[in-house]
Amino acid sequence: MAKTQAILVAFMLLLLHSCAYGGEQGDSYVVDACSVTTYQDLCIHSLASYSNVAKRDPSKWARAGVSVTIGETKNTTRYLLGLKKRNSMKGRNRAAVFDCVDVFQDTLDNLHKSLGVLRQISAVTFETQMEDVTTWVSSALTDEDTCLDGFEGQKGKQIKLLETKVKRVTYFTSNALALVAKLASAGP
Template sequence: MVSFNFLILSLFLSHIFIFVSATSRSRLETDHSDTYTGYINSSCQATRYPDLCTKTLSPYAATVQTNPMELANVALSVSLKSAKATSKAVRDLSKERGLSTKDGQAVADCLENMSDSVDEMKKSMTAMKEMDGPEFEENMGNVKTWVSAALTDEDTCMDGFEENDGKMKERIRGYIVNVAELTSIALSLITNISST
């Protein structure tokens, strides 16, 4: 009888221990998640678009943790993905029938700008992986130059529609504004790394 009671007590205590351990681990993971999300929110305040930055980058909190280089990498990756999608959308628009000569030329120029923007961000992503060592400052300078050029390409795309009226201008604007804001966020976060 004593051994049976001891067995029941042991099982009961084991379950309590497992429950307490799981609860503590879950609370600890939540605490870390809050810390990581807080870090992203705090870092995003230094950007021109803090709300978009926080909303876009918070899902990557577990990857970023509190690492500024990882945060910049994620921001650049998100911006590159958006630039690729925008480039594809502009390419699709260029194939539409019935474009005016003015719109057709502006779309063709924008497509070239977006292609350049994607290339510059790809070079930046490659350089961000090679930040260790004595060439850190040079690599960081290159990354900032390329991301800044990508942002200029995106702005130039919009400028090409400045004198155009109608739906095409608004459609292009819908794509370009988002990618330009994401690129601006990435540039701000990259600049913050090099200034620390």
């Protein structure tokens, strides 16, 4: 009886994994798309649901990468705004939180502009569009790093949590930038 239950559990887990990643074919699409990213596991996990729509289309993968990055950035921006509102940090750390809120709002602006352009890719203006998107996503990554600079050398649970959240956004942004670069090299 126990052996039958174990087999059933293994089968159910396999079935859940296949559904979560869009089946074997969908799994290969996301793995292929994410092969150019630095944080491949994060990429695969965060973009797996796009597999059956994006398939082998670099444009759709770039849009998906920027889109999930916007979601992560919004979550971290809300967290930073909460820290700012609560006034729980003092001195240098308080000023750094205010700076982070500003740079994260710039990050969101750059990511939204990028997504807008990626939704309207044109063969005629492709190179210019890709230059703009690459610049904006790169700028978003720089802004996120700038946020972390304000807390350099600081300690404490709140600082560690903030750094973890901001670094996570940088991983998503780095992956989005790699997917944009893949689209730029593939062409319209």
